[in-house]
Amino acid sequence: MTPMKDSCASLWASRLRQNQGIRSLMEDLGQVTGHPEEILLGGGNPAHIREAEDIFTACFQSLASDPNLKALLGDYQAPIGNDRFRALAAEYLSPHLDANLRKDNIAFFNGSQNAYSFLLNIHSGKMIGGNFKKILLPIVPEYIGYADQSIEADVFLAKEPEVIPTGKHRFRYGFNKENFDLSNIGCVVMSRPTNPTGNILPLEDIQWIEERTKKNSIPLLIDLAYGNPFPNLIAAEEPITYKDGRTLSLSFSKIGLPGVRLGIVMANPETIEILSSYAAVGNLAVGNLGVYMMEFLFQKNILPELAKNVLRPFYEKKLELATSIFESEFKKYGVEYEIHDPMGGFFLWIRFPNLSISNHQLYHLCKDKRLFIVSGHYFFPGLNSDFSHTKECIRLTYCRKEEELARGAHILAEIVASHQAKSK
Incomplete structure (x- = not known):
């Protein structure tokens, strides 16, 4: 494909071609190879929960047998x-x-x-x-x-x-x-x-x-x-x-x-x-x-009960497990860290106050080890002050399996520990 010349692109198009957080995140998801060593802690995919997927399967089966299927498709x-x-x-x-x-x-x-x-x-x-x-x-x-x-x-x-x-x-x-x-x-x-x-x-x-x-x-x-x-x-x-x-x-x-x-x-x-x-x-x-x-x-009226009885309990247990795993690895490697109180959603926002490299550099070092995270610098649009958190924080999903969380925590702790200043 012939590259677009600057003279042929609008200012908006030029901005879109620059490094975007959302594009980086979604391309990471889309470029996953299925390699057994890949650890996908960056994206926003929800967990695969059997009880929820059984409901969605029943929904699909109902739609497939409905006379309105031709309207749905056509x-x-x-x-x-x-x-x-x-x-x-x-x-x-x-x-x-x-x-x-x-x-x-x-x-x-x-x-x-x-x-x-x-x-x-x-x-x-x-x-x-x-x-x-x-x-x-x-x-x-x-x-x-x-x-x-x-x-x-x-x-x-x-x-x-x-x-x-x-x-x-x-x-x-x-x-x-x-x-x-x-x-x-x-x-x-x-x-x-x-x-x-x-x-x-x-x-x-x-x-x-x-x-x-x-x-x-x-x-x-x-x-x-x-x-x-x-x-x-x-x-x-x-x-x-x-x-x-x-x-x-x-x-x-x-x-x-x-x-x-x-x-x-x-x-x-x-x-x-x-x-x-x-x-x-x-x-x-x-x-x-x-x-x-x-x-x-x-x-x-499925969703209120699904949220109350399936989704919330599942993610609360995942959060407790993930927090325990990451804190254990951080302690083992002597990593200085702070975790934002995870009141909702399904992410951990972690700050490394003594990190000697930027969070974007940390992202690339993790990616080299097949660990996908999200650099926190993308999450501060419109902030023009020199706020240290913009360079010290990362986002992780805790929706993955325990074994994957454990491997990810080990790699992350090892990398951060090797790029941690003695004092700041």
Whole structure:
């Protein structure tokens, strides 16, 4: 293939060709060879859980024998989903989100990543009046997939979080309320639980933010890919509800269906209408499989019990096991480390305060040993200060098998120990 000349590429295309965190992460997943020594602790794949997969198999079997199969395979949906499915989702999700949703509040996309590529561009960049609006991330680190979504450059704005010690080798990030400035902000965006740290911003902090966004008519976007009502990996924290001024998004990926690519957006009708125009241009139509599976799962009210009785217990046990394994290896090799309190999701966010190399260099050293991790430097879009955590942290998934976690912990501890300064 002939390389694209700079003169033939837009500024946006040029930025897309640069090193992106989300592209690096997904290419690592896609380039896996199946070699027995590969240790896949980097990606966001959910675990394969037999009880969940049995339910999804039953769903597929039901769809395969349904007379509507020809419509599933042979007909387009509307850009954001047909009215029947949108009405079904509105009715089903209303009690779970303490709201009175209608179909005009619902849009379907090919995954919530796809939805955010539209949402972030709706609310940022050059506005009709000529002013330029930015996207505020109230707490970082934040999801790796947001950073390269915007068509306009330099649209993200963030500031250092509070770093709160919570115990030996433990900390968490807190929301920094100082100098909270909404000037020239088009939207405020957060994930809850936060990917990559598992942080769950307290409702009182969200309410504090919302008091200010509402005064300025600024939408608050909350990504619930790991949150309530499913997969509901939020431990004992209070759930999010739908309110006017909020845009919420749900995903089928983390219940165990990443290949289906279904994201659900709940927003005011005006936002939904704009999203429909975006979707028609960018996607033509949402895929059929996800919404047909949604109909099956919603009508049988499967997901709340699946989350409560299968997903949460499974991931809680995985978290306990993974934490024990990594801490044991770190102690054995004398590694200095801190782990962010993993309140939700299924990742460990680990800081190595005495690391003598950058986390990106650590990523490459691990990859040379067939250990895949994610460098933490990707998770701070819009942060312009010299915050040490941007170079000292990594993200790991704990969704893998015990033997794989153990081998990964051994390799990681060995490499970090050999690149650890005596003091800092």
